[in-house]
Amino acid sequence: MNKRQEALRAVKFALFSVSAGLIQIGSFTLFNEIFHWSYWVCYLLSLVLSVLWNFTLNRKYTFRSAANVPVVMAKVAAYYAVFTPLSTLLGNWLVGTLGWNEYLVTALNMILNFVTEFLYQRWFVFGKSIDTAKKQS
Numbered sequence: 001m002n003k004r005q006e007a008l009r010a011v012k013f014a015l016f017s018v019s020a021g022l023i024q025i026g027s028f029t030l031f032n033e034i035f036h037w038s039y040w041v042c043y044l045l046s047l048v049l050s051v052l053w054n055f056t057l058n059r060k061y062t063f064r065s066a067a068n069v070p071v072v073m074a075k076v077a078a079y080y081a082v083f084t085p086l087s088t089l090l091g092n093w094l095v096g097t098l099g100w101n102e103y104l105v106t107a108l109n110m111i112l113n114f115v116t117e118f119l120y121q122r123w124f125v126f127g128k129s130i131d132t133a134k135k136q137s
Contacts, residue, residue, distance in 0.1 A: 009062055009122070009130075012062040013062045013118050016058050016061070017054060017117075017118075020053045020054035020057075023050045024047060024049065024050035024106075025046070026046075028043060028046035031046065032102060039092050039096065039105075040088050043088055044088055046106075047084060047087075051080060059072065063121065063131075064131050064133045065126045065131075067128075072125050075124060079121075083113060083116065091106070
């Protein structure tokens, strides 16, 4: 793996993450402003939507992995089994107890998720299966 390929992979991940971020903030805004649900419900549902989008695109285009889908999904689920409750509880505490702005907290969680998820997916989820999928014409 050369540096150019790794840089391109990081750029692809960032671009797909931006699209997932738009899905997350768009759905969060809908749930928060239209339905007026509590922070944790808005955050949790919008996170799930963005994760499904991001995982699908990154598996196919960023990491080009032919790894067993249920296995890599289980690895991603393990990451989110830790990240989701921690970020949900922390976010709910910052918004509900300390009175922080819910959009600021959501943005901070998104940045933390972006950095940690890239490292986790690059080295643990797809590490040995990167570029194993056949290229599409």
